[in-house]
Amino acid sequence: MNFDAWQAQLQLVLDQPENVFIERATAAGKIPLGYTCSYVPRALLSLDGLVPVRLRAPGVAGTEIADIYLSNVICSYTRSLLEYALDGRYGFLGGWVFAAGCDHIRRLLDNLAYLVKPAFVHMLDVPHRQGQAALDWYVEELAVLCRKLNATFGVDTGNAALSKAIARQNRFNQKLQAIAERRKEKQPPLSGVEFQRIMIAALCGGQEEMLDDLEKMAAALKERKIRKPYRARLLLVGGNIDDIAFIQVLESCGGMVVADRFCTGSIPGMALMDEEGDPLQAIARHTLSRIACPRMMEELDVRLQAILQLKAEYTADGVIIENLKFCDIWGIESALLVQGLRDAGVPVLRLERDYRLSGEGQLRTRVQAFLESMGK
Amino acid sequence: MNGKSDKQYYGGCDVGSTTGKAVILNGAGIVASAVVPSEIDPAQTAEIVLREACRQIEGLRDIRDLSCLIGTGYGRNEVPFAHENISEISCHAMGVHFCDPSIRTIIDIGGQDVKGIALDEGGGVLEFAMNDKCAAGTGRFLEMMSRIFRMELDQFSELSLKAERVIPVTSQCSVFAETEVISLLSKRKPAADIAAGIQAAVAKRSFSLLKKIGIRPRVTITGGCAKNKGLVTALAGFLRQEIRPLPVDPQLMGALGAAVTARLRAGK
Numbered sequence: 001m002n003f004d005a006w007q008a009q010l011q012l013v014l015d016q017p018e019n020v021f022i023e024r025a026t027a028a029g030k031i032p033l034g035y036t037c038s039y040v041p042r043a044l045l046s047l048d049g050l051v052p053v054r055l056r057a058p059g060v061a062g063t064e065i066a067d068i069y070l071s072n073v074i075c076s077y078t079r080s081l082l083e084y085a086l087d088g089r090y091g092f093l094g095g096w097v098f099a100a101g102c103d104h105i106r107r108l109l110d111n112l113a114y115l116v117k118p119a120f121v122h123m124l125d126v127p128h129r130q131g132q133a134a135l136d137w138y139v140e141e142l143a144v145l146c147r148k149l150n151a152t153f154g155v156d157t158g159n160a161a162l163s164k165a166i167a168r169q170n171r172f173n174q175k176l177q178a179i180a181e182r183r184k185e186k187q188p189p190l191s192g193v194e195f196q197r198i199m200i201a202a203l204c205g206g207q208e209e210m211l212d213d214l215e216k217m218a219a220a221l222k223e224r225k226i227r228k229p230y231r232a233r234l235l236l237v238g239g240n241i242d243d244i245a246f247i248q249v250l251e252s253c254g255g256m257v258v259a260d261r262f263c264t265g266s267i268p269g270m271a272l273m274d275e276e277g278d279p280l281q282a283i284a285r286h287t288l289s290r291i292a293c294p295r296m297m298e299e300l301d302v303r304l305q306a307i308l309q310l311k312a313e314y315t316a317d318g319v320i321i322e323n324l325k326f327c328d329i330w331g332i333e334s335a336l337l338v339q340g341l342r343d344a345g346v347p348v349l350r351l352e353r354d355y356r357l358s359g360e361g362q363l364r365t366r367v368q369a370f371l372e373s374m375g376k
Numbered sequence: 377m378n379g380k381s382d383k384q385y386y387g388g389c390d391v392g393s394t395t396g397k398a399v400i401l402n403g404a405g406i407v408a409s410a411v412v413p414s415e416i417d418p419a420q421t422a423e424i425v426l427r428e429a430c431r432q433i434e435g436l437r438d439i440r441d442l443s444c445l446i447g448t449g450y451g452r453n454e455v456p457f458a459h460e461n462i463s464e465i466s467c468h469a470m471g472v473h474f475c476d477p478s479i480r481t482i483i484d485i486g487g488q489d490v491k492g493i494a495l496d497e498g499g500g501v502l503e504f505a506m507n508d509k510c511a512a513g514t515g516r517f518l519e520m521m522s523r524i525f526r527m528e529l530d531q532f533s534e535l536s537l538k539a540e541r542v543i544p545v546t547s548q549c550s551v552f553a554e555t556e557v558i559s560l561l562s563k564r565k566p567a568a569d570i571a572a573g574i575q576a577a578v579a580k581r582s583f584s585l586l587k588k589i590g591i592r593p594r595v596t597i598t599g600g601c602a603k604n605k606g607l608v609t610a611l612a613g614f615l616r617q618e619i620r621p622l623p624v625d626p627q628l629m630g631a632l633g634a635a636v637t638a639r640l641r642a643g644k
Binding site: 352359361362365366368369372373375 | 502
């Protein structure tokens with residue numbers, strides 16, 4: 001299979017909440033567990049017998065029923081998930097694991113528990129600061145989840161099983177990184193849309209099956225002749241972007257998304273975890289220190305510097321910061337980052353959007369004008 | 377506006393939601409322009425308006441005879457025979473800079489969009505902000521409102537200038553604003569005062585958009601709504617400064633900017 005055929009196959013995976021990877025994992029006796037936030041460690045949901053599924057609502061047309069239960073200042077991602085949950089579109093899940101990443105998702109849990117009553121629901125409490133006390137707290141939180149996973153699904157959550165899950169996750173991240181590195185090239189052999197297809201398919205149940213393919217595709221990319229012409233290299237920053245249509249619009253205007261610093265991207269959450277020492281500590285340390293979500297307090301400057309470093313590393317011409325409407329966390333962060341980046345002389349465009357792609361004409365005008373303002 | 381003259385022609389075509397605009401330049405300046413109502417098909421709008429502009433120039437038989445043509449506006453990808461397309465934000469900036477290089481801030485109020493644009497000394501875009509989805513504060517909104525008064529837009533504009541006091545229209549949504557206005561009229565409130573309230577509501581939204589990009593003098597207004605004197609007066613009140621009039625029809629600024637860029641692309 002060549003790279004393009006593989007991409008076409010992955011595209012089919014993105015069109016439905018329950019995809020072929022999940023179907024095959026379920027047929028093999030694995031239990032799919034849904035999650036919505038990067039503070040839910042994928043390694044824990046990848047223990048033998050489980051399969052992690054980052055929840056999406058592909059093709060959602062409206063949220064009429066969810067709007068009855070959620071206030072009008074809740075983000076459209078949260079609404080879309082509740083709508084699909086009420087439509088029974090997540091019936092394939094064995095359970096839901098949440099992290100208290102934001103209040104909107106907490107309201108989703110409240111309504112889900114009240115309206116849908118899933119057999120397994122768990123909420124991880126996540127500290128807002130780093131440090132030893134926070135780490136100890138979070139390790140204990142993860143231990144509670146492990147005990148629950150063991151009691152409910154009978155999965156082995158011992159240290160050996162956890163270390164195996166970490167090693168597996170690291171192996172995937174390493175192979176993915178080999179592909180991501182190619183995006184630093186002057187003429188990247190794959191577009192931002194193509195890379196994001198890989199990411200979403202992996203996050204939505206495909207990680208285990210895609211492991212071998214990643215290596216083959218990294219090799220196939222070396223032979224790939226297609227070079228997409230572009231006007232400007234873009235670093236995309238923001239929250240949850242699980243719809244490639246958004247990136248498609250950016251790239252159809254002449255942008256090339258070369259780096260993805262957002263919740264469903266590869267930076268920085270796909271960094272490797274320690275394989276030595278206590279595995280639960282390693283998972284907790286990695287999650288607390290690497291996700292770099294604006295929900296964490298007193299780290300704005302660290303996040304700003306990381307973006308500047310990424311821009312240099314991937315030789316991006318400009319930065320696009322996106323956030324979902326009503327997302328308090330990314331809404332405030334965006335405003336601060338825009339100022340910080342402008343002060344550093346970096347061209348930056350802020351885009352506020354709905355979960356479902358809409359207002360495409362205006363979006364195109366904004367992006368095209370941004371590229372033109374950079375002289376591209 | 378430019379000293380040189382030659383037989384080469386450069387076109388800009390701005391396909392907007394309400395009207396299609398075309399400007400043709402030669403080395404000396406503007407030689408033709410046209411404005412037509414938009415058709416359903418943006419390509420058709422572009423063709424009609426470009427043919428109308430070409431017709432004004434003796435010896436220019438066809439759109440294809442233009443040395444360089446640039447499309448802009450929401451239908452910019454659909455302009456037939458265009459060599460390139462450029463966003464209307466860059467084109468308005470270029471058009472205004474061509475007319476008056478001292479302008480640093482533009483408010484462009486079109487049929488479905490409101491845009492605030494900050495310019496640098498060379499006519500480049502420093503920053504911009506756009507209304508988001510909602511049509512309140514756009515030309516479409518004013519069209520809806522003037523229909524309630526059974527008036528054309530220019531009559532509505534004149535009416536608003538006769539107001540003795542301004543009756544605020546507080547609904548942000550166009551549909552609810554219509555209900556509010558009908559309710560005020562049924563209470564026998566003076567039509568001119570209500571019309572002034574409507575103009576003030578649009579001006580306020582435009583002002584808040586401009587605040588996002590920073591307001592640096594001099595300020596001008598472009599787009600079809602720039603011809604609405606009542607709106608311009610209301611906006612100048614919020615800005616507390618003069619809104620600089622342009623020497624060329626402000627509705628043509630997008631097409632003019634596209635034509636100027638076309639001439640630059642051709643190295644003239």
